Amino acid sequence: MDDVKNTSFRNVLAEHGQRYTRQRDVIFSIVSKTSDHPTAEEIFLEARTLLPSISLATIYKNLDALISCGLAKKVNHTDGSRRYCCRADPHHHATCLSCGAVTDIPGTLGDTELSRVRNEAGDFEIVGYELELNGYCPKCKPHSIS
Numbered sequence: 001m002d003d004v005k006n007t008s009f010r011n012v013l014a015e016h017g018q019r020y021t022r023q024r025d026v027i028f029s030i031v032s033k034t035s036d037h038p039t040a041e042e043i044f045l046e047a048r049t050l051l052p053s054i055s056l057a058t059i060y061k062n063l064d065a066l067i068s069c070g071l072a073k074k075v076n077h078t079d080g081s082r083r084y085c086c087r088a089d090p091h092h093h094a095t096c097l098s099c100g101a102v103t104d105i106p107g108t109l110g111d112t113e114l115s116r117v118r119n120e121a122g123d124f125e126i127v128g129y130e131l132e133l134n135g136y137c138p139k140c141k142p143h144s145i146s
Protein backbone atom coordinates (compact mmCIF):
# COMPACT_ATOMS: atom_id res chain seq x y z
CA MET A 1 0.00 0.00 0.00
CA ASP A 2 1.47 3.34 -0.98
CA ASP A 3 1.86 6.25 1.44
CA VAL A 4 -0.92 8.46 0.08
CA LYS A 5 -3.46 5.66 0.25
CA ASN A 6 -2.23 4.67 3.68
CA THR A 7 -2.62 8.24 4.97
CA SER A 8 -6.20 8.48 3.77
CA PHE A 9 -6.92 5.03 5.25
CA ARG A 10 -5.66 6.30 8.62
CA ASN A 11 -7.64 9.52 8.24
CA VAL A 12 -10.91 7.77 7.47
CA LEU A 13 -10.45 5.54 10.52
CA ALA A 14 -9.67 8.58 12.68
CA GLU A 15 -12.71 10.49 11.37
CA HIS A 16 -14.89 7.63 12.60
CA GLY A 17 -13.16 7.38 15.95
CA GLN A 18 -11.43 4.11 15.04
CA ARG A 19 -7.82 3.36 15.74
CA TYR A 20 -5.36 2.51 13.02
CA THR A 21 -3.99 -0.98 13.62
CA ARG A 22 -1.75 -3.24 11.60
CA GLN A 23 -4.54 -5.86 11.59
CA ARG A 24 -6.98 -3.40 9.99
CA ASP A 25 -4.35 -2.37 7.47
CA VAL A 26 -3.64 -6.00 6.51
CA ILE A 27 -7.35 -6.91 6.23
CA PHE A 28 -8.14 -3.79 4.18
CA SER A 29 -5.19 -4.48 1.85
CA ILE A 30 -6.26 -8.09 1.29
CA VAL A 31 -9.83 -7.14 0.37
CA SER A 32 -8.86 -4.07 -1.73
CA LYS A 33 -6.30 -5.79 -3.88
CA THR A 34 -8.70 -8.44 -5.19
CA SER A 35 -11.93 -8.18 -7.13
CA ASP A 36 -12.95 -11.62 -5.88
CA HIS A 37 -15.01 -10.42 -2.90
CA PRO A 38 -13.48 -12.85 -0.39
CA THR A 39 -15.33 -14.37 2.56
CA ALA A 40 -14.10 -13.73 6.11
CA GLU A 41 -12.59 -17.25 6.09
CA GLU A 42 -10.63 -16.51 2.91
CA ILE A 43 -9.43 -13.20 4.37
CA PHE A 44 -8.47 -15.08 7.54
CA LEU A 45 -6.34 -17.63 5.67
CA GLU A 46 -4.44 -14.92 3.85
CA ALA A 47 -4.10 -12.60 6.87
CA ARG A 48 -2.64 -15.49 8.88
CA THR A 49 0.35 -15.69 6.55
CA LEU A 50 1.24 -12.12 7.61
CA LEU A 51 -0.13 -12.13 11.16
CA PRO A 52 0.17 -15.72 12.41
CA SER A 53 -1.64 -15.06 15.71
CA ILE A 54 -4.77 -13.48 14.22
CA SER A 55 -8.09 -15.25 14.86
CA LEU A 56 -11.24 -15.48 12.74
CA ALA A 57 -13.15 -13.57 15.45
CA THR A 58 -10.63 -10.73 15.10
CA ILE A 59 -11.17 -10.71 11.34
CA TYR A 60 -14.94 -10.32 11.84
CA LYS A 61 -14.48 -7.59 14.44
CA ASN A 62 -12.13 -5.61 12.22
CA LEU A 63 -14.34 -6.07 9.16
CA ASP A 64 -17.25 -4.62 11.17
CA ALA A 65 -15.06 -1.66 12.12
CA LEU A 66 -14.10 -1.11 8.46
CA ILE A 67 -17.78 -1.33 7.44
CA SER A 68 -18.78 1.23 10.08
CA CYS A 69 -16.22 3.63 8.54
CA GLY A 70 -17.49 3.00 5.01
CA LEU A 71 -14.17 1.37 4.09
CA ALA A 72 -15.75 -2.01 3.36
CA LYS A 73 -19.11 -3.32 2.25
CA LYS A 74 -20.84 -6.59 2.89
CA VAL A 75 -22.04 -8.44 -0.19
CA ASN A 76 -24.81 -10.97 0.25
CA HIS A 77 -24.19 -14.11 -1.66
CA THR A 78 -26.70 -16.49 -3.18
CA ASP A 79 -25.23 -19.38 -1.18
CA GLY A 80 -25.72 -17.43 2.06
CA SER A 81 -22.05 -16.67 2.63
CA ARG A 82 -21.05 -13.14 3.45
CA ARG A 83 -18.43 -11.60 1.22
CA TYR A 84 -16.62 -8.33 1.49
CA CYS A 85 -15.77 -5.54 -0.91
CA CYS A 86 -13.41 -2.59 -0.33
CA ARG A 87 -13.82 -0.93 -3.69
CA ALA A 88 -14.67 2.73 -3.11
CA ASP A 89 -16.14 3.87 -6.42
CA PRO A 90 -19.89 3.39 -6.95
CA HIS A 91 -20.65 -0.03 -8.35
CA HIS A 92 -23.23 -2.78 -8.30
CA HIS A 93 -22.74 -6.46 -7.58
CA ALA A 94 -23.71 -9.15 -10.05
CA THR A 95 -23.79 -12.68 -8.66
CA CYS A 96 -23.53 -15.71 -10.92
CA LEU A 97 -26.37 -18.14 -10.10
CA SER A 98 -24.24 -21.06 -11.22
CA CYS A 99 -20.68 -20.67 -9.85
CA GLY A 100 -21.39 -17.90 -7.34
CA ALA A 101 -18.73 -15.48 -8.62
CA VAL A 102 -19.46 -11.87 -7.69
CA THR A 103 -18.58 -9.32 -10.36
CA ASP A 104 -18.33 -5.55 -9.89
CA ILE A 105 -20.36 -3.54 -12.37
CA PRO A 106 -19.41 0.13 -12.26
CA GLY A 107 -22.12 2.74 -12.48
CA THR A 108 -24.91 4.57 -10.70
CA LEU A 109 -28.65 4.85 -11.13
CA GLY A 110 -29.95 7.67 -13.28
CA ASP A 111 -31.58 10.70 -11.63
CA THR A 112 -35.04 9.58 -12.72
CA GLU A 113 -34.73 6.14 -11.13
CA LEU A 114 -33.17 7.60 -8.01
CA SER A 115 -35.88 10.20 -7.47
CA ARG A 116 -38.52 7.50 -7.98
CA VAL A 117 -36.87 5.35 -5.30
CA ARG A 118 -36.68 8.37 -2.98
CA ASN A 119 -40.42 9.01 -3.48
CA GLU A 120 -41.25 5.41 -2.61
CA ALA A 121 -38.99 5.53 0.43
CA GLY A 122 -41.04 8.39 1.92
CA ASP A 123 -39.63 9.46 5.28
CA PHE A 124 -36.70 7.09 4.99
CA GLU A 125 -33.60 9.12 4.19
CA ILE A 126 -31.50 7.29 1.62
CA VAL A 127 -27.75 7.91 1.85
CA GLY A 128 -26.55 5.05 -0.31
CA TYR A 129 -27.69 2.19 -2.47
CA GLU A 130 -26.47 -0.62 -4.60
CA LEU A 131 -28.14 -3.03 -6.95
CA GLU A 132 -27.89 -6.76 -6.46
CA LEU A 133 -27.95 -8.38 -9.85
CA ASN A 134 -28.29 -12.10 -10.55
CA GLY A 135 -27.49 -13.98 -13.70
CA TYR A 136 -24.78 -16.03 -15.36
CA CYS A 137 -21.13 -15.10 -15.77
CA PRO A 138 -19.43 -15.60 -19.18
CA LYS A 139 -18.06 -18.98 -17.99
CA CYS A 140 -21.47 -20.30 -16.97
CA LYS A 141 -23.74 -18.65 -19.51
CA PRO A 142 -25.70 -21.43 -21.16
CA HIS A 143 -24.55 -21.69 -24.74
CA SER A 144 -27.33 -20.84 -27.07
CA ILE A 145 -28.18 -23.71 -29.38
CA SER A 146 -28.21 -22.51 -32.94
Ligand SMILES: [Zn+2]
Pocket residue numbers: 037085086087091092093103104
Ligand atom coordinates in the same frame (compact mmCIF):
# COMPACT_ATOMS: atom_id res chain seq x y z
ZN1 LIG B 1 -17.55 -4.98 -5.17
Ligand SMILES: [Zn+2]
Pocket residue numbers: 096097098099100101136137138139140141
Ligand atom coordinates in the same frame (compact mmCIF):
# COMPACT_ATOMS: atom_id res chain seq x y z
ZN1 LIG C 1 -20.46 -18.44 -13.20
